[in-house]
Amino acid sequence: MAGRPSQRRHHEEEVVEINLIPLMNMICILIPFMIMAAVFVQLSIIDTSLPTAVAPGEKVEEDPAKKPKLTLTVAMSKEGFSIAGYGGVLNIASDQENAAKDKEQPPFIIPKKIVGKNPDGTDILEFDYAALQENLIKVKDKYPDQYSIILLPESHVVYQEIIDAMDTAREVRSKDASGKEITRILFPSPVLAGGMR
Amino acid sequence: MAFAATKRKRIQSHIEQPRQVRMTSLIDMFTIILVFLLKSYSAVELNVTPSQYLSLPVSISSKMPEDTLVVTVAKNAIVVEGKPVAEVNRYGDVVGMDPEDIVIAPLYAVLKSHSDRLKARAEKFGTNFEGEITLQGDKEIPFKLLKRVMQTAGKAEFGEFKFATYKTE
Numbered sequence: 001m002a003g004r005p006s007q008r009r010h011h012e013e014e015v016v017e018i019n020l021i022p023l024m025n026m027i028c029i030l031i032p033f034m035i036m037a038a039v040f041v042q043l044s045i046i047d048t049s050l051p052t053a054v055a056p057g058e059k060v061e062e063d064p065a066k067k068p069k070l071t072l073t074v075a076m077s078k079e080g081f082s083i084a085g086y087g088g089v090l091n092i093a094s095d096q097e098n099a100a101k102d103k104e105q106p107p108f109i110i111p112k113k114i115v116g117k118n119p120d121g122t123d124i125l126e127f128d129y130a131a132l133q134e135n136l137i138k139v140k141d142k143y144p145d146q147y148s149i150i151l152l153p154e155s156h157v158v159y160q161e162i163i164d165a166m167d168t169a170r171e172v173r174s175k176d177a178s179g180k181e182i183t184r185i186l187f188p189s190p191v192l193a194g195g196m197r
Numbered sequence: 198m199a200f201a202a203t204k205r206k207r208i209q210s211h212i213e214q215p216r217q218v219r220m221t222s223l224i225d226m227f228t229i230i231l232v233f234l235l236k237s238y239s240a241v242e243l244n245v246t247p248s249q250y251l252s253l254p255v256s257i258s259s260k261m262p263e264d265t266l267v268v269t270v271a272k273n274a275i276v277v278e279g280k281p282v283a284e285v286n287r288y289g290d291v292v293g294m295d296p297e298d299i300v301i302a303p304l305y306a307v308l309k310s311h312s313d314r315l316k317a318r319a320e321k322f323g324t325n326f327e328g329e330i331t332l333q334g335d336k337e338i339p340f341k342l343l344k345r346v347m348q349t350a351g352k353a354e355f356g357e358f359k360f361a362t363y364k365t366e
Contacts, residue, residue: 020220027227034234042237042364043245044258045331049358050351155341159334160254162343163362167257192347192358 046166048190070143072187074132075152076165080112081132083139110135127161129168133186136169140186149187166190245333245361250274254336256362263359265329266311268304270346272335277307289339296341301349308353316354330355 075082110132112125140146149169153162169187176182245253250271269276275283275291282304284292291301312328319326330350334343347358 020224023224024220024227027224027231030231031227031234034231034238038234038237040237041245043253043262044256044362044364045260045262045359046256046258046362047260047357047359050347050356153340155339155344157340158336159338159340159343160336162340163254163256163336163360170258192344 046163046190048166048192050191070139070146071150072139072143072146072148073150073152073193074165074169075154076127076157076161077154078112078156079109080127081110081165083108083110083132083135085139108135127165129164132165133168133172136186137172137184140184147185147187148189148191150191150193152193162192251333251335252337253333253361253363255365256360257365258362259364262331262361263329265331265359266308266315266355267331267333267361268308268346268350270332270334270338270342272337275301275304275346277304277311280307282307285338285342289342291342291345299345299348300352301345304346304349305353308350308355312354326354327357328355329357329359331359331361333361 070085073084075084110128113128113131114123115126116124118124136149151162151165151169153165169190171186171188172184174182174184244267245251247253248271250273251269267278271285272287273285274281275285283294283301286292290296294301308330312326316326332343332346332350334346350356350358
């Protein structure tokens with residue numbers, strides 16, 4: 001009589017399978033909830049404040065020992081940006097220091113750049129944000145403690161252009177040698193001034 | 198008497214039916230979706246109803262929105278907390294008002310009542326009234342309208358503006 005065949009060879013390896021059904025249940029509940037709470041457009045905010053009013057005749061107390069405080073103003077007009085500083089020395093065009101501290105400097109103008117042509121042959125003009133940033137970096141190098149900037153747009157300037165100017169003035173992003181992105185904060189507190197009529 | 202099984206059935210009976218549906222790939226997929234949704238999860242709710250009259254500007258700012266009073270300046274109307282306050286024409290002037298007049302009277306009345314309410318609440322709870330206000334403006338509104346809204350809000354003691362923008366990289 002033949003012996004009983006060996007059981008060893010037929011021993012099947014048992015695959016332990018985790019019961020995934022509770023996990024599935026949980027995920028199926030979580031996903032609708034998450035979809036409800038999800039935001040697909042990320043919103044952010046820009047902080048600004050109204051300029052503190054100083055009456056024209058009022059004399060602002062000045063501490064002579066302190067470094068001259070710069071009132072950095074960027075006006076936005078039909079011509080383009082014009083950078084001006086009052087109460088400080090701001091001379092971007094040439095590097096020499098201007099001795100007349102209390103006098104308002106002639107504004108430094110960055111003209112709009114031509115980005116294309118309209119069908120009727122006139123140029124499509126746009127604010128030159130790159131040039132503005134370049135010049136603001138120079139100002140920041142001279143005044144590292146300066147954080148506020150006054151924006152002075154003309155009444156026809158569109159909201160998006162003002163926001164773009166604020167973005168330009170806030171920080172500069174560049175890449176270093178290894179390709180890592182570095183952000184340098186320039187003037188993170190913009191103030192919107194009344195503007196020109 | 199039962200008939201003999203057809204050829205097809207005979208073959209089929211040889212193929213072993215899987216006892217359980219393979220769910221691993223499904224779980225993988227769900228996990229990825231879950232992670233993505235968690236990433237876009239936002240605790241602060243700032244309701245923006247995009248329309249042809251309201252499309253926020255884009256900015257690289259990464260500051261999170263805060264829960265404050267919301268003033269919406271769309272192309273056709275000024276809205277405070279969901280209630281229309283004034284109408285705006287396509288030149289960016291408030292309908293029925295002198296464009297030379299900086300303060301927008303109906304907006305001032307509404308904002309003043311809000312600031313009084315918030316101040317009373319701040320006093321009761323012993324907190325400070327910060328005068329914070331979120332401004333949702335359409336990206337195409339001219340500065341003259343924005344300026345009038347800001348001046349009006351400033352007069353109603355809202356001095357800290359938060360411009361709501363769409364975030365880009």
